[in-house]
Structure formats: C-alpha cells, structure tokens
Amino acid sequence: MTILSSPHPKNPSDSLLREKYPIYPTLGIVSVWIGAISALSLMPIDPFPAGALFDSAVALTIGIAFPPILGFFRNPQTILRIENILVLSPIYWLLLDLLQGSYDLVPVSREGIEGAFIAIALFVSGVWLASNSKSWQLPQPLLKSTNYSLDEKITFKLILIFFSLGIFKYAYACGFNPMTMLFYVGQSRWNAPWSRGMLGGWDAFLDHLSYFGYLLPTLNLILFLQYKKLNFQVIFSIILSVIMVAFLSHGGGRRIIGVVIGSALIYGFIQLKKVKIWHFFLALSMTGLLLFFMQLMVEYRGVGFQQIYNTGKIELRRDKLHVDDNFLRLSQIIDLVPAKYSFVYHKQIVYVIVRPIPRVFWPSKPIDAGFDLTSAVGKSGVSLSSSVIGELYLTWGYIFVFIGGCLYGILAKMTSPLLLKEQNSARLVYSLSSMTLFAGIRSMLDLVLMSYALIAWVLIANVVVLRQQKNMEITD
Structure with a gap:
C-alpha cells in the first residue's frame, strides 16, 4: 500500500525478526558507499563505450549486495526479507545494463555518469537508514x-x-x-x-x-x-x-x-x-x-x-537481457536538470497521487510530471524510463533521492513483520508487497499501479x- 499510518513505539517483534531474518543496516550504508567510491575511482578515462563501466558496476554491485549475502549465509530465506529485496533491486533496474555492456553511454557527460552512481548510493542509504528506524504499522484494512x-x-x-x-x-x-x-x-x-x-x-x-x-x-x-x-x-x-x-x-x-x-x-x-x-x-x-x-x-x-x-x-x-536503459536515462537527467531544465518539485508527486482518479471525473488531470524526457533527449514516439531514482532526482535533486529511499525503506519496514506470521494470508500479502516494491523501483507510478492488486486482495x-x-x- 502507498498510504502510511502514524509511527508507533518500537515493535517488540523487531528483535525476533532480526534474530530470525537478520539485516545489517549500518553495514549496508558503509558498504554501498565503499562500492560507490570504488565505482567512481575505477571509471576509465573514456567511460562511454559499451562495457567500459563493467568494473565500476561490479564494484557498486558488490557494495550493495554484501549485507544481503551476509544475511543469506545465516539464513537463506533472509535474502527475501523485503528490505534486502529493495536494496538489491537497483542492481537489476540500473546496473544490469552496465554489467552486460548493453549499450554505449551517449549522449551523456562523465559528470552525469558519476552522478548516477552517487544517486544509487544515496537511495540505497535511505532504504537502510529507514530499516533501522522505528516500526510503522500497516493500514488497518x-x-x-x-x-x-x-x-x-x-x-x-x-x-x-x-x-x-x-x-x-x-x-x-x-x-x-x-x-x-x-x-x-x-x-x-x-x-x-x-x-x-x-x-x-x-x-x-x-x-x-x-x-x-x-x-x-x-x-x-x-x-x-x-x-x-x-x-x-x-x-x-x-x-x-x-x-x-x-x-x-x-x-x-x-x-x-x-x-x-x-x-x-x-x-x-x-x-x-x-x-x-x-x-x-x-x-x-x-x-x-x-x-x-x-x-x-x-x-x-x-x-x-x-x-x-x-x-x-x-x-x-x-x-543480452533487456531492461529499460535506466542508467543511461538517469545520467541524462542529471546532465539536463537543473542545468537546462528546472526541478519539477511537487508536480511529480501530484502526478502520481492523482493517478487513481479516473479521467472521466477529471478530464484535465495531469498527463505527466512536468518534464518530458523523451523530447528533452531529442526522441519521439517512444516511452523512456529512468527508474524511481531518476524521478526522485527530477523532483528535487540528490536530497530527494535520499528522502525517497527513506520512504521506500519505511514501506519495507512496515511489511517485514509479516514474515513472522504463520497465516497463509500474511505470507501472500508479504510476497505481493515485496514484488510491488521491487517493481516500484522502475517508477513511482508502477508502485501505485502494482499496489492495486493489494487493494483487490483487501x-x-x-x-x-x-x-x-x-x-x-x-x-x-
């Protein structure tokens, strides 16, 4: 679900959850930044040809994946704890293209590429920070x-x-x-x-x-x-x-x-x-x-x-396994905003929030978030995605990338206690919520749309x- 309830005191089940399905938030923050710094230092002089950023992508992938893998060796099922799924998801949505050497990174600047690595690390840090905070409760229904x-x-x-x-x-x-x-x-x-x-x-x-x-x-x-x-x-x-x-x-x-x-x-x-x-x-x-x-x-x-x-x-x-060119598009957004285009601020959030309202009731409902990446990069007739990290950056720069990671982490924190419940309905909701958040890394809109299945269940x-x-x- 995409609606948050009020925070409540630390849930006594947190300690049991960590004992049975351990996660390492502090290590996760340190590890991802070691990976990001390594990725930046390993960037070649010419980072644009296909495959040139393989070493950098491997370094950041290891930095992201190290804490979940550590938990896996304590309990293999920990790899499917929703916080781990969430922090691992940028590897699929953004870094897989680099790991496969899928395409040339043109037209984009070196600064845009560096900014993309930094943005990924900020988002993952936000997820880990939120996973170490007070518990939030799922909406009652x-x-x-x-x-x-x-x-x-x-x-x-x-x-x-x-x-x-x-x-x-x-x-x-x-x-x-x-x-x-x-x-x-x-x-x-x-x-x-x-x-x-x-x-x-x-x-x-x-x-x-x-x-x-x-x-x-x-x-x-x-x-x-x-x-x-x-x-x-x-x-x-x-x-x-x-x-x-x-x-x-x-x-x-x-x-x-x-x-x-x-x-x-x-x-x-x-x-x-x-x-x-x-x-x-x-x-x-x-x-x-x-x-x-x-x-x-x-x-x-x-x-x-x-x-x-x-x-x-x-x-x-x-x-090669096709994803969505998200790393390239994220780099392009960092190049373009705010140098040539301003941040969209609240427009991105409003566009996502009003998405469930049928257009027959609101004909003038916004059709985009105030920024058209397709036309900005000189293309037409295609739909381009940049992952939720690109959308968060477009909203208000790096600071909102980190805040967005925290918000996604809160959603994961709300859901993870369902792992302790024996009812098959709880396991069903947990499984669907995990994949909803995973798909939600593609875009905020996908997070909302995939949440409809949870509403259907309720x-x-x-x-x-x-x-x-x-x-x-x-x-x-």
Missing part, C-alpha cells in the same frame, strides 16, 4: 486481511472470484467469445480489442479489474500446498492461472509478469521450513525461466506469440472470509 488462515475451500473460492474479475476485461471486449479471446491473445498487443490509448475514459474501470488476476499464481500455489497433490481443484486452478498469465503478458508489461510470478516464487520459498540445496537451485532455475519468458515478451509483443507457432521457432534478436478477502466465518457460526 490491509493488516486485517493478513489475519486469516485460508482453508482449501476458501482458497479455491478466491481463485474462482479473482479469475472471473481478472478476465472480465478481456472477455467483455470480445463479446464473451472464448475463440475470439484465444485468437487475439496470440496477436500483436496493438490489435487486441481490449487495448486502448494512453488517456482512458470509462473503459479505465475495466482495466482495473485485471489487477485481481495478479493474485492467481500465488493462490494456486497455496492451494497446491494445502492439498499436496494434483487433484481436480488444483489442476483446474493451474489452468486458470495459465490463462490469466497469458492475457496479462499480452500487453507486453514485463514488470506485471515479474510481480505475478515473482510473488508466487517468494511465497513458496518463505514457506519452506528448512532450505535445502536443491531448493536453492530450483529457485534459481525458476527465476531464470521467468527472465527468459520476460525476454520473449519484449521480442514478440509487437507481433504476438502466434508468430512462434507460424514460424515453428523462437527467434531472439537480443543477445476488498475480496475481507468480504469472502468474513462471510464464510459468519456462515460457520450460523451452522454451529
């Missing part, structure tokens, strides 16, 4: 939804409800014709009847229904672990999850699939009572398959997956479970 122990019947009922709501957008657009739906899910994302322009109308309400589908794979895993066998309910739920993931992936948004499947993977890993070596390799294999599928989405979102069927083969044009879980409990009381 969300916290209440983590108190349920879902049995097999309720889990299966939730799967049916979430699938029905999640698939409605696609079914409605196709006149509830399954064959039409199947045809268009294999076509280009631009040709599907459920696609729409950037500015939505009443159809935006239908788009929101797809967030209910985000929970299906995790609920499916919960059901399987409850039955511990492939019976009719489990197999039927797997089919529904595969269908939902297929439609969600049609839009080409890799972060969506990352959140949906990643949440299930996290849930499965934290449910283990004892982590064995084969669990670790299985998790790595599943993560690798997820990254491969996300790469396929990039390759085929313009032509549709039916192209694979038509040609009888999978063609990959890219030989709305349905509280109603369904409470009704089930009342029915049981009446029966008794």
Whole structure:
C-alpha cells in the first residue's frame, strides 16, 4: 500500500525478526558507499563505450549486495526479507545494463555518469537508514486481511472470484467469445480489442479489474500446498492461472509478469521450513525461466506469440537481457536538470497521487510530471524510463533521492513483520508487497499501479472470509 499510518513505539517483534531474518543496516550504508567510491575511482578515462563501466558496476554491485549475502549465509530465506529485496533491486533496474555492456553511454557527460552512481548510493542509504528506524504499522484494512488462515475451500473460492474479475476485461471486449479471446491473445498487443490509448475514459474501470488476476499464481500455489497433490481443484486452478498469465503478458508489461510470478516464487520459498540445496537451485532455475519468458515478451509483443507457432521457432534478436536503459536515462537527467531544465518539485508527486482518479471525473488531470524526457533527449514516439531514482532526482535533486529511499525503506519496514506470521494470508500479502516494491523501483507510478492488486486482495478477502466465518457460526 502507498498510504502510511502514524509511527508507533518500537515493535517488540523487531528483535525476533532480526534474530530470525537478520539485516545489517549500518553495514549496508558503509558498504554501498565503499562500492560507490570504488565505482567512481575505477571509471576509465573514456567511460562511454559499451562495457567500459563493467568494473565500476561490479564494484557498486558488490557494495550493495554484501549485507544481503551476509544475511543469506545465516539464513537463506533472509535474502527475501523485503528490505534486502529493495536494496538489491537497483542492481537489476540500473546496473544490469552496465554489467552486460548493453549499450554505449551517449549522449551523456562523465559528470552525469558519476552522478548516477552517487544517486544509487544515496537511495540505497535511505532504504537502510529507514530499516533501522522505528516500526510503522500497516493500514488497518490491509493488516486485517493478513489475519486469516485460508482453508482449501476458501482458497479455491478466491481463485474462482479473482479469475472471473481478472478476465472480465478481456472477455467483455470480445463479446464473451472464448475463440475470439484465444485468437487475439496470440496477436500483436496493438490489435487486441481490449487495448486502448494512453488517456482512458470509462473503459479505465475495466482495466482495473485485471489487477485481481495478479493474485492467481500465488493462490494456486497455496492451494497446491494445502492439498499436496494434483487433484481436480488444483489442476483446474493451474489452468486458470495459465490463462490469466497469458492475457496479462499480452500487453507486453514485463514488470506485471515479474510481480505475478515473482510473488508466487517468494511465497513458496518463505514457506519452506528448512532450505535445502536443491531448493536453492530450483529457485534459481525458476527465476531464470521467468527472465527468459520476460525476454520473449519484449521480442514478440509487437507481433504476438502466434508468430512462434507460424514460424515453428523462437527467434531472439537480443543477445543480452533487456531492461529499460535506466542508467543511461538517469545520467541524462542529471546532465539536463537543473542545468537546462528546472526541478519539477511537487508536480511529480501530484502526478502520481492523482493517478487513481479516473479521467472521466477529471478530464484535465495531469498527463505527466512536468518534464518530458523523451523530447528533452531529442526522441519521439517512444516511452523512456529512468527508474524511481531518476524521478526522485527530477523532483528535487540528490536530497530527494535520499528522502525517497527513506520512504521506500519505511514501506519495507512496515511489511517485514509479516514474515513472522504463520497465516497463509500474511505470507501472500508479504510476497505481493515485496514484488510491488521491487517493481516500484522502475517508477513511482508502477508502485501505485502494482499496489492495486493489494487493494483487490483487501476488498475480496475481507468480504469472502468474513462471510464464510459468519456462515460457520450460523451452522454451529
């Protein structure tokens, strides 16, 4: 969730949480700055060619990853503590391009590159500082939804409800014709009847229904672990999850699939009572398959997956894992702001906060944060991202990058106590929240959008479970 409640005195569960899932905030701050200073000192005279910043990227990666890895050796499940996921996420969103030598850093200055390394270190420092502060409590509706122990019947009922709501957008657009739906899910994302322009109308309400589908794979895993066998309910739920993931992936948004499947993977890993070596390799294999599928989405979102069927083969044009050129764009923003463009200040925050308000109720709602990176770098017809670190810098420079890291760290601090709860609903919320924050490193807007799935959970879980409990009381 993106709304904070008031702070309360130090939670007594903090010591137990640190004992079982240890983190090292002070070491994290020291380590990331050692990594950042090393990255700056290792920069070559000509840092612009592809691969030139490999050593610098490795140095900062080690500085970021050292504390989470240290915790991993004490308890492998600690690597999935939400604070660790959050501080590790810049490695994927910003440094992976440098580690792969994906592209030349042009046009950008040396100062912009140095500023990008500094901004990453500031953000991670903010996360660690907040993780060492007083505990904050989750909003009550969300916290209440983590108190349920879902049995097999309720889990299966939730799967049916979430699938029905999640698939409605696609079914409605196709006149509830399954064959039409199947045809268009294999076509280009631009040709599907459920696609729409950037500015939505009443159809935006239908788009929101797809967030209910985000929970299906995790609920499916919960059901399987409850039955511990492939019976009719489990197999039927797997089919529904595969269908939902297929439609969600049609839009080409890799972060969506990352959140949906990643949440299930996290849930499965934290449910283990004892982590064995084969669990670790299985998790790595599943993560690798997820990254491969996300790469396929990039390759085929313009032509549709039916192209694979038509040609009888999978063609990959890219030989590196594609992210979003975020490090390059962050460096460009640091070059441009405030030298040529002013900080946007409150406009970025307002743009994100008002995003949930339907445009039909506010036609003049802001369409951007007051700065168009695409036109600023001389491009057109494309959408460029710079990660949340770029957006925070654009808001008010380095100081707000650090403040933003603290805010993200507070969100992580609020959620991490759910690891201590035994209820499967708490583990579900924890897993989804972890991936929501991970995706939220791409942009503030993604943090808000991915939070919709948590809202969907609160709305349905509280109603369904409470009704089930009342029915049981009446029966008794």
